[in-house]
Amino acid sequence: MKIVKVQYAKTHRSALLHGVERGEEIVISRADQPAAKLGRIDASCERELGVRRVRAS
Known part of the structure; x- marks a missing residue:
């Protein structure tokens, strides 16, 4: 696991994403202090991004 500072992550975002893809x-x-973790997501995830389902009251 690689640990980087926020400023480094902002500057090297593309390189970090290439590492995550690997x-x-x-x-x-x-x-x-750890603030966030980048990692691969499960490709079989059936989540539809950008859609919010609202329950009727």
Whole structure:
């Protein structure tokens, strides 16, 4: 697992995404505290992005 600072992640976003596509996990930290984790998503996920389902009351 690779750990990078926020500024590095902002500057090298494309390179980090290439690493994630190869299977790397990357943790983004702010002030030495983990803030986010980048990793591959399951390709079989059937989620439809951008659609919000609202339940009738």
